[in-house]
Amino acid sequence: MVFKKRQDHGFNGFRLPTIPRAPRSVRRGLRKKTVEDTQICAFELLASIAGKLLRESESSASSNASEGIDLLACGKDAVKQEREFEDKPFKAEWLYQRNCGDSSFAFEMASQNISHKSTLKEFSHAESDDVLERTSFIKSFDCSQKAGGDVKSVICKSKTDSENYSSKVEGGSPQFGESSDANVNIEAERRLEVVGLKNEDANKPNICSSKVPTELFLESPAAINSDSNVKLPLRQNSVPNACFPRYRNDTKLGSRDDDENLSRCFKRSTKLKAFRPPTRIADRRIRKLLTSKYWKVAPKLKDCELPRSDGGLKPLYCKRKTCHDRQKCQRDILFKRRKLFDQISVVTSDGGFSSESVSNSPEKGMTEDKNDSAAILHGANGVSSSVLGHQASFHSKDSHVKFSIKSFRVPELFIEVPETATVGSLKRTIMEAVTSILGSGLDVGILLQGKKVRDDNRTLMQTGISCKDNLDSLGFMLEPNTVQTPPPTCSSDLPPLLSCDSSQLLTRSPENLVLDSGISDTLPDLPLTNSSNHVDSNHDTVSSPTDMNDKTTPDTKAIVAVPAMSMEALAVVPLNQKTRRSELVQRRTRRPFSVSEVEALVHAVEELGTGRWRDVKLRAFENADHRTYVDLKDKWKTLVHTAKIAPQQRRGEPVPQELLDRVLAAHSYWSQHQAKPQGKHQAGTPKIMEAPAEVPIE
């Protein structure tokens, strides 16, 4: 029977195509992509942060994103800005400098008036989880620069000492957190100054592949203590722990409430870090990360997945409370969650920073990475910091502690996305998350010998940071500022859609997929920061374009949004974000092929063969703009598959067996006559046709 039908169709269908191929130019209607998906590279991230800081410092005052960008621009001299943390006693100056040649990026930060006692809280590697927990609920991004992969390291020096110390700090982000009241002001003395940039290269052989290392140097006056007089020396050897045992458990001065909670959520994730491949290359862009492979991998690597997992939606990043809620919310079966784990770059001994995080980019894999990797392994935390042999002498009160930070680590960003989400949406989601984080503000955490120093009030001396030994192990971490992002009910972390509205998602309307909206909400209040998250919200999508509330924010966004590129790119980019968004977008709505379409497809393929999808499109789907040749090719693929499987296993609108038989026949035929044979086989070759006979003919 079947047979017959086939014949009926005649192998006519298989005749060589008579139709000359139409010029490709003909095609139209296919979807176009923009290449430039937003990608974030570490560098950008860093830049954005810097920009943000600037802005804040400047406060509303001015500037457009452009300023930030400008700073970044190559060749430009460093710009300094002071920033005051209103909340905080600190005043910091950031110096941004980036040279094209050096690709050095420096921050100069001076903190003044730090009168805080800080207590340390240790975290050991073992504890790393905790640390992570606290710090991150977000996966960290590498700040590595895209290109060469920059390594970032922190170098500490004490001015007094001629010697330089370079210590690398693993994730370095300083937290400015909570010190608020300090009784003591140590103003001048305490300030941290950011010292000029240095090229690693000069100092060291750059292990890092990165051509343009970014370094941050901080110089802090030796005297950390309120009393400049204080002596550091004794402690040098002592481990912070020993020194300040009592502090350990101390309350966190500024500590965030949230941290712990958050951390819990993420604990597991933290482990992942260890696994991370050292590879880092700045170049990589997040997007790559996004790729399915990574996703898949990541989970495996870790155990971390949240228990709640399957269900459904997951918040981009959770804060503790939200997590619970969300869990409840999760229902969707449809969606799978994916997690993205990014790690933060770790500073390698040589200073190379590793950003392994997302980057997959193997290309660069530098040897140096090993170090990094090791570090990573320890604790993703970045706890490990290799120390360059630096000697620090803090004897003098005057002495300033100098350090350069080559890389910042951003805490893990935990992202969950429905399976149905497209890569584009994923990208967007990440961007948003990043943006949001930035928006909400990053805190800088200080790690001393792998332990997180929590109390901001303590002087450097008190904490032992001034000690040379400690400097080596001094690290900074960038962590999301939990505090700022209050966990407003649900919305806070996750986009509402994801969290609760799974149903919508299910519907698969693309719009629903948009993650942003929720995210944006998340960002709270910081004037500057807040809306930033929206970066892309798409106009197309549901989310409201309200994105930017502030003008101030734009910069951040801009930076983030910008695909990682050369500095120039950064400079340029600022304006376009929205455009991008639209493009990144959602996956097209699903439009199952109707039987008639299948029939038309089969017929066209019978005549044209496989491998000429454009022609098939033109012939049979000329008017169906929503069917691209890629779609047709994919459909054919699925038809072939469908035809091979048991009918019971087929899903969706049933395709007449007759068509499936033709599919197999044509598939078989064309697979054997691959080339679109000029020779004419025409109707002939019944055998071939029959071959497919796998199909249950009878």
Next chain:
DNA sequence: TTTAGGG
């Protein structure tokens, strides 16, 4: 832009 494949 198309093809060809993997996801």
Next chain:
DNA sequence: CCCTAAA
């Protein structure tokens, strides 16, 4: 359907 590497 998406995303990409190759053509």
